[in-house]
Amino acid sequence: MKIRKIIAWTLALALSFSAGGAFAADEGPSETVAIYSSMYPFVLEMLDEAIHQQFPNLKPGGENGSFFIYGGTSALIKRIYAGMKEGTLECDMMLVAEPSLSLELKEADYLKPVEIPGIAEQLRFPCDEEGYWYPVRVCNMVLAYNPMTEQEWNAKGIQVPRTFENFAMDRSLKGLITMGDPMTSGTTFAAVAALTSVDRYGRQFLKGLARNQVRIESGSAGIRKVREGTCIAAMILEESVLKAMKDAENAGTPLKDLACIYPEDGAVLIPSTVMIVADEHSKNRNSEACEAVEKWFLTEEAQQIIMQGFMHSVLAGMQEYPWHSVDTQKLMDRMMSVNWESVYKNRAELNFAWQDYVYVSNW
Secondary structure (H helix, E strand, O other), X not given: OHHHHHHHXXXXXXXXXXXXOOOOOOOOOOOEEOEEEOOOHHHHHHXXXXXXXXXXXXXXXXXXXXXXXXXXXXXXXXXXXXXXHHOOOOOOEEEOOOOHHHHHHHHOOOEOOOOOOOHHHHEOOOOOOOOOEEEEEEEEEEEEEOHHHHHHHHHOOOOOOOXXXXXXXXXXXXXXXXXXXXXXXXXXXXXXXXXXXXXXOHHHHHHHHHHOOOEEOOHHXXXXXXXXXXXXXXXXXXXHHHHHHHHHHHOOOOOOOOEEEOOOOOEEEEEEEEEEEOHHHOOOOOHHHHHHHHHHHOXXXXXXXXXXXXXXXXXXXXXXXXXXXXXXHHHHHOEOOOOHHHHHHOHHHHHHHHHHHHHHHHO
């Protein structure tokens, strides 16, 4: 622990100088900071504690004495749009799951750029060339299944899907698959955008989901139905599955009826970003303090916390990966490419297509 504290102190000192000497190492920023985030609350609690330790004079401007204002991506986007109508957001920073939102907010002149020399070479994913946004965590969409029931399904002539394509297209899975709602989940929207791109499965993916009568429900409900055997597979974030498995192991009751499938037709990786709201549009008008926090999010210390939340690190030099996961670089080698600019420009069209094909089939 002493070594860890020394490393943390060294990082804090380095950050103070990298910010152009704006803050003395023993003082740090003292303004109030409020951060929108859709990360799981248990991850935000860890990050909150670390920010308090890293920046002891910084004042939390979020909810219940936290730096963070938590909400699902859809809920936070609604709050962002509401704030944009008034000209001022309720936050100073954002860590929202859906990457194309960064492009939209930059175009609307709502973001403050931050230059971090040399950071592009340290990241696994691209960042904005002008510093308006940086990837801060990597979410991985997988398929969850129940190894204990696989033989039972096989005896019925039904195979557990090993690809995203089969998940949507195998007609024997009709009524037996579940996933989140891209209209409310930013990561699900990003995954659907990747899988329906022209160089993947296009609108046929949505049509396949509709014909297979996919169940639209929360990740916890999907995990429950996979474990009880009423669904054969769930398209779900890896972090949701790993957390359920880790919680059970910590309780002394390891799960034998839940596991991840890393689809053979490619990895859907979602590089969620960190952004700073421009002073003229932010709640507390303190972008200078936010710069120090943003830079900290891209340190190894912060990225270790991200991985404790079962997400992958954005730092190319990080050899570690989340508990019970697979090597991040191996996922990168199989990653489906996504044109986030196209996703941003065609978001409404994709939402309409989802409603037309999939929602209608669930009525």
